[in-house]
Amino acid sequence: MSSLVAAIHRYPLVATTVLLGLVGVALALFGETDVVRWLFSGFGLLVAGHETVGMVRRLRQGTFGIDVLAIMAIVATVLVSEYVATLIIVLMLTGGAALEDFAVNRAKRELDELLRRAPQIAHRLTGGGVVTDAGGEHARSGEVEDVPATEVRAGDLLLVRPAEIVPVDGELVSVSAAFDESSLTGESLPVERRAGDAVLSGSINGQAAATVRATRTAADSQYQQIIALVEEASASKAPVVRLADRYAVPFTAVSVSIAGLAWFVSGDPARFAEVLVVATPCPLLISAPVAFMGGMSRAARNGIIVKGGGVLEMLSRAKTVVFDKTGTLTHGTPTIARVLPQPGFGELELLALAASAEQYSSHVLAASVISAARSRGLKLTTTETANEVPAHGVYARLAGREVTVGKLSYIRDRAPDAVAAPLEGGELAIYLAVDGRFAGSIVASDRLRENAPQTMADFRALGLRDTVMLTGDAQPTAEHIAALVGIEQVQADCLPVDKVNAVRALTHRPVIMVGDGVNDAPVLAIADVGIAMGARGATAASESADVVILIDDLTRAARAVAIGRDTIRIALQSIWLGIVMSLGLMLLAAFGFIPATVGALLQEFVDLVTIVNALRAIGGRRDAAVKAQLAAREPVATGAFAR
Structure with missing residues (x-):
């Protein structure tokens, strides 16, 4: 119930349209058709006025959408008293926008996990206290006070207890200590540091308490830089233009031209409205969102969460795929x-x-x-x-x-x-x-993941032949793994900012980045499509990514691309099917063969055909075929790492 109330508050126009439709049905049953006509027509004109304000605002920003034709269609149906068609067009207009908005808003939680993991408290040693290690025993002198990490200044001595996150960048004062830096560099093995070595914020201390001397404030430390990179990358992404809007200008121009010519030749202004009735852009407004939602549903059924229809479109056009090593190509x-x-x-x-x-x-x-x-x-x-x-x-x-x-x-x-x-x-x-x-x-x-070579083969079969590995590991390790799986380009010893710069420099776009871990969060955000291997739970990587793979299966990354291509192909088929059928009806209406009432009914048939076609993006049969293909595959050898 709470989710229904939230949906009503978020999409009031959709809720109002549905409510008025139910009220209209009830009134029609009592014979109050005139009331229904005025109710639907008046509401349609109000929505048209509201959309006109938004249309003018978008036009000032240089954006021309299919909403222009929808507004004209609403007005035309009111003028020819096709009030049922008026309400249907309003529902298609507001419902299509709501579907797209619902999909897009799933991607707006990108920094939550990073912010939750950011160190909040530091244990500051006073009185020159130092923690030393001697035969496994910890000897401590001085007092420990807990302070907010933001209050730590360079030169402060900090106690980092076992399994705690290092709050700020510093240097090790203790004789030695081991740190898990996998969230920063992607390296899965602990890194041993000795007195005087640099220690990065965001790394996790091992099993022995250690003393660290702060060298930077929290704001200037490595972990906060990662958060800043994600914020910058997320803000720099340009919004994806709605698929249907690309056809808005030519379709609107052709529709108005046919309607105007029919009016001019026949001398009957009703002919103009009759053409626009069958020219209503419902197939364009609703078929693409329906296909996108179907594609997202199919992806979810395959353990892949796709955060919006625009992501599916980017997946379908991808040219380059970039991989992290640790946790992505390896376990x-x-x-x-x-x-x-x-x-x-x-x-x-x-x-x-x-x-x-x-x-x-x-x-x-x-x-x-x-x-x-x-x-x-x-x-x-x-x-x-x-x-x-x-x-x-x-x-x-x-x-x-x-x-x-x-x-x-x-x-x-x-x-x-x-x-x-x-x-x-x-x-x-x-x-x-x-x-x-x-x-x-x-x-x-x-x-190495056993299916990593097969994943590369799947990407090549999809036409993505530009493959890159970006990793924090050493060059020999990276080159060895790349050779096993068939990746062409390798860049090793990368920090998060190096990965961001490397992806920005790629020219064969759109670029897919497949990664895992906090260190991949910035590059997942800056890539055209970020795919996170999120099987281990909600991580900064999965929040920053556009696609999250919930199943610990690397081949799902290639399957996400295949689903994106199927979805866009079906969406385009539905759009073109609607355009062709509408053009045929417009030509018949221009010559007076289709009255407005019949035209409205025929247009709803066009809507139904395009929506049913768009629902094919749910892809049950294709998934069954993929499963059969996977079952028939021979096991793939994984070289020296096979066991």
Whole structure:
């Protein structure tokens, strides 16, 4: 009920038109046709006057819409007493605009998630307090006061507790700390920082408390810059011209010309109104919005949220597609790629030892190691003693054996013979020592999405052959993934502003950007069409994007383009079908073969035909065909990352 009331308040003209229609039906049942005629005609003229004011305003801004012909049609039907047609034209005029407005307004929440995630509170240390790490213990001196992040000034010492967001840009004062920067750079693996290293606002601290010295205010920090970029990008997007308006000038000119010529030749002014009755632009006003809503419904049925009809049109005309790497082409979570034991140790033994020790670690890779061991049916050993050195590793005593797991430098302190593992781009190794002897290494990687190569093939089949990767990862990692999936252009080591500038520089437009994460929010907003992989829930990326994929399936990005093309093709078919049928009726009316009353009925038949055709955009049969095609596909290999 509340949603109905909200809709009535938002679209009062539509609600009033429907209400008057119901009142008119009731009056007609009691024989009050004269009252109905005056009611419908008077309301139609009021709406025509209201639309005329808007039309004049738009004309001053240089925009000519199909509303001009609608106003003329309303006036013409009033003059020839076709009052039912008057109300129908009013409903089509206001209802079509409401449908478009409803679709567009779903896209106006772009900054909500970013603003909610922006750090609000900072823990400021007073009296020179510093948090230090020593054997996993935290020693603190000084007092801590909570202040708004906006009050932090350069030089302030800040305490960042475990799993908290860094409120402002700064430099690390603690000896070392690990930060999750995936929301800024897209890199899924934690980044280790040492004393004096820069720490970006918006990054998430690891499992050990850290002290950071602020180097910038909140307004000048990285996270706020991302918010500003999204605001700027959203504001810079030009509004999409309604599809039907592109046909407004020629259709209006032809219609008025035929009506005027019929009046001139016949000498009967009623002939002018008779032509305009069948020239009513309802097919143009309603068929495109109906097709767009059908396309959006079809997309939603496929797990794709499209924020407006203009987005579908952009998708249909896209020429270039740009991808982020982490979380888009890859899964965004590190997994175990391979186990490299030294002589005297087996793969399963090494994995079991590592997982047993990692039970007592808070490192992000610990869960991956434990999951890999359990998936292989390995039994984990309980520890006699365990101690974690944050950002370095874990020491544990397991069944009388001393097991150390961690970074290479940490392991070499116990096993000088430890050697670095051979790594490919984007990989990270953890090392093991057993009883002071180097036991081997375990390599983790962010796996490529299995359907990423197929997605590239789908885009190429749709004619989008210009493919680009923009990522915050290192160049070797980016090039390796690009080679696996078949992407032509690669730009690595990108910050959010670099991605924005790269997309702005692309000339083969419109441009689609497919991304995931806060770091992609600005470039998703600035692209002609931003597609967010939002399967993990509402994120800044999904709020900034024009299209959100709710299912964790990259191929849906290509399917969104296919749905956009189908929708626009059907919308154009419906528009042209309505134009051709209206032109035929106008010519017959010009020669006096169609009286106004019959013309109004015939025009409603044209409306019905075009609307029914536009409803084909819902696409049930096409979806069934796509599902059958997907079921028949062979699995696609994913190179070195396949498991």
